[in-house]
Amino acid sequence: MALAPIGLQHFLVLGTILFCIGMYGALSRSNAVGVLLSIELMLNAVNVIMVAFAKFIDTPQELAGQVFAIFIMTVAAAEAAVGLAIVISVYRLRHSIQVDDIDLLKN
Amino acid sequence: MNVLASIPPPLGSVLILVLGTLVILLLTGRLSNSPTILATIGVLSLLGAALPAMGGDALTRVSVLGVVAAGLVGMLLVPSAELHNSTQRPEVAALILLGSTGAIVLATAGELLSAALGLETLSLSAAVLVALGRGARPLEAAFRYFVLAAISFAALVYGLGLLLLATGSFAWPRPGVVDPTYSYIWTIGVLLIGLGFAYKLAVFPLLWGPLDAYTAGAPGLAGFVMAASKIAAVVALARLAAGAAVPMAPILIGIGLVSIIWGTFGALAQREVRRMLAYSTVANAGLMALALGCGPEGRAAAIFFVVIYVLTILLAFAAMAGRGTGPLPFGEVRGEGLSATRALGLTLALLSLAGIPPTPGFWAKLAILDASWSALGFWPTLVAVIGGVAGVLYYLRPLPDLLALTRAHVSSAPAPAVWFAGAAVVVLGLAPGFAYAVARLAIGG
């Protein structure tokens, strides 16, 4: 039995699953670095979808998806840098990167 | 000359701001010890950025002038900003310029990809600006703000992908161009993009990150973050709602009403000025969201409102700047030792936020109520009116203590930011007509 050829739907589903996993991780990881990684996963899920669009869709702006993916990678890099910087600062002050310990505003 | 003339006005503003940023970053070492020169360079860059916008359409003018005003107040407060490390002043100034750039791009972008980039530039600058405040509280607030901003940004780009699939382009959505087979994807895409923009507006249920940032950041910087974000978000949402009224308008109305109620009750429970202001921001964001869902009249009212609101809240934050990043409980306002100028500035801001005529806050609320009445009728307007009236209950709590302060001659550094924002608020209160006319033009009415 031959597998159906891999089409746009498959990439869409893959992207959506990745996105949801990332979202879940970002909201539930107790380790701040884990949260940042999960956010990266969300952005990369979008990249998967974008590149797939560029491959499968015939539009006048064929390259839009590819270009967008590159943009997102840049943005993701910037985001990771800023996020890590903040996490490191938090670590210096609180000696912990457990998000549970980030609770000063609660009082 | 031809090349210069052919640059679109927003791009001109952006170029000047980026140039200013580069200058400041290159001279970091020298500028860190001379805050006055630093602030001067920043102010000049912002003023320079306002110039090209004058040649643009009304939307560009409103967005750029609003953001520049926010940037100016933030910049004037840089010398007195309460930072972790005072050698970081040049970085703060550069971040304010970058944040302004992002806000301008978000508001005036020709298509959604640029808008997303503008949004992210603004978000990252904002998170770092909050994080640079003195103490651990701003840092933690920044972390939360950052994480939630990143999640909503991811949702936005995901929506952007769906939009690309449905329409084949990154253009702002327009009614009637969607292939019916893709209309569901298009709707979800538009909603996710709206969610990304709405995070900047801090409406329910996207309020918890901004709430912390406004509460704990250094007042001047938090004020800038709030102001620039709100202007850009309202303009962007107005453009989105103009093109995609079908999924957006009712959702904006619903979100608006819930936010008004949530923010009002939340603010009533607070015991300190800064978190009260942060919560009241949610109620005000609700008013703007409500208006954004009310057709062209409503969008004009929302832009009118956001300009006035932003200047008012800047005045409030400018008046509190320099006192540290901690909370300011109602009972301790008198012991705070604010100078007369600051106390009067804060008083004016609170009166305007409470919507006491003839402060501009009154006109802004009136415009929104008018729009909401003609578009939605009685009940939603009633909720908005109640929210507005209840505002008095919390806004005016520190007032007698503040006015008593004006007797105390606590000498303090001159407060140019308070004067600037205060003058803007007074002018808008006496002559609101001009701002409203521009707001109408901006939405093409």
Next chain:
Amino acid sequence: MELAWLIPVLPFAAFAVIGLFLRRQAELAGWLSVLAIAASCAIAWLLFFRMLGGAPPYEAQFPWLALGPDVALPFGIRVDPLAAVMLVVVTTVSLLIQIYSRGYLYEPEEAAEAGTGHPEADAAHGEAAQAHGEAVAAQADANERTRGAHGVRPPSAAEHGEHHGPPAPLVRDPGFGRYFAYISLFTASMLGLVLANNLLTIYLFWEGVGLGSYLLIGFWYTKPEAAMAAKKAFVTTRFGDFGFLIGILYLWWQTGVLEFGRLAELAETGAMSETVATIGALLLFMGAVGKSAQFPLHVWLPDAMEGPTPVSALIHAATMVAAGVYLVARAFPIFEHSPSAMLVVAFIGGFTAIFAASMGLVATDIKRVMAFSTVSQLGYMMLGLGAGAIGAGMFHLFTHAFFKALLFLTAGSVIFILHRAGAHDPEDIDPRDPPRAQDIRYMGGMWKRAPITGITMTIAALSLAGIPPLAGFWSKDEVLLATYERATHGGGAAYWLLLLFAIITVLLTAFYMFRVVFLTFAGSYRGPADPQYIKESPASMTLPLLVLAVPSVVAGLWGAPQLGHGFGHFLEGADFHGGEMNLPLALFSTLLAVGGIALAWLTYKNGSLLAMAMNPRPSAVYATLLNRYWIDELYMWLIDTFIINWAFAIDWFDTHVIDGAVNGAARLTGSIGNSVRQVQTGRIPAYALAVFGGLALISIWAIVIRPLFS
């Protein structure tokens, strides 16, 4: 006429100059404020005489905010007989009160520094008592017994261990400059309100008046009661303002105009439907109910006594509370267009009159009695308006302004005298121990020691009680007459009931006013201060009293039917249709007033107190009146239940469930190891739940529910 705009601008300029430059220059600030209001007063009188000479009404306006090409929100002023009368009253009363304030705002040196220690002796006497009300009564009881034991005089100062030797000299209140800034702002707002020619402008100044009163009532902001009272006043009136604002918007959306003149035209020609007129009028009336302290929003006025006494006089006589009545008079054509709205106005007014008077019967704080009297008299004004007689309502406002200002200033003079003599500082209120300087149970015997205050207060009280030929008699008679006319000419049973209310109120008014007069001036002194230091107030205070006594006596003649109804003709012009005096009615009400005074004399002639007032376990009726029908408690309970609890619930949700978007989620889901199991047990991170649950709910609302209704 073109000078009219100067009337509010001058005091406002005084406010700005004092606020910005003269906060420390107390003397200069006081003079500047007085000068500004004096100039306004002169202009007001000038305008008044021009109007009296038949000058046409003057109106000027310009667009302020253009909402759309053909819609503009205007700012404008209008001078007509109604405005002219109010301008004269407000500026004159305010001028006298400001002069008086310059003498009043002093306090004993030591009180300014340290809180006066409360006598231990009292605690010993009252140790059996527990609850607040009981403690007060029992304490008074104790004093009474002591008095009996000593035979002659109340417990002496030495016995209370409070003041030895002469009382401390007076020093100027530290907030002197601030006071004059506020009072100028307050007066300016009121004058602007009077001049407004449209609903939006009147609302603008309406809020200004509210703000001014907030600042003035909370003037002694360090005193928690004052801060609370200021807030209560602001919030309560704001509740009415909410209706007012909706009413403005409603009328605007329905008719497209805001000017009183054009609204009146629409109402009179019938272009405005009766439904619109009814809804609009009732919404506007909500604002008036709040500002004029009518039932059920009357709760703020008695507490507003926490401000300095001249402020109370200003609020009660000519400004603030008069604003509500003035609003109804200004928008009168709209009200007239709707019989049901008129009935509501009349009913609220008539009920408030008798309701407030009943609470005045038992109050023991001299200023509080005056406050209830104001609420009651405002009820009369509303009743007059609701009976269709704008002339009667405004005439009563006009005369009331003078004698009520006089009453308050005399009360202030009494307080000042006792305070100076060493009775408790009105600023130091221990909740368990009411201020003796304001409590009529601890006064008495001041007739000889403060004759000017005594005589002027008696004049004002006679005027208020409605004894002919004093001012209050004529205007009260007009109100009664209007109600009677309405009842006999198709008003129906409701107006007969209201007439009954009004007539009973005459008796109650005379009784409680003279209760105050006799307890204050007759008999012998019962308070803690040394009587030898009790002497008349300074000239800056007695002079305004004497000046105000003149209109309190003669102002009524202007509107007397026998002298040609001058007031009615001036106010209403050709529309005026006042009848002759109804002699039996006038005679009857006068007899009731005399009866009330006589009753008060029989009860209190020796300064003796009713046994009921001293009983630690008062009867149910007495306790109900003393606790003001427990309405304040009811409101507090409602607010607690429906607002505060909600607010704290949301706060709790935000700090404990949401806070820490990130960490809250992590805490709920647990660590990485068992997160899968947690998902299987159905736990969803709180933040995700909130965000996406919220979004889902809103989407359902937007996509499914809302289309059903549109």
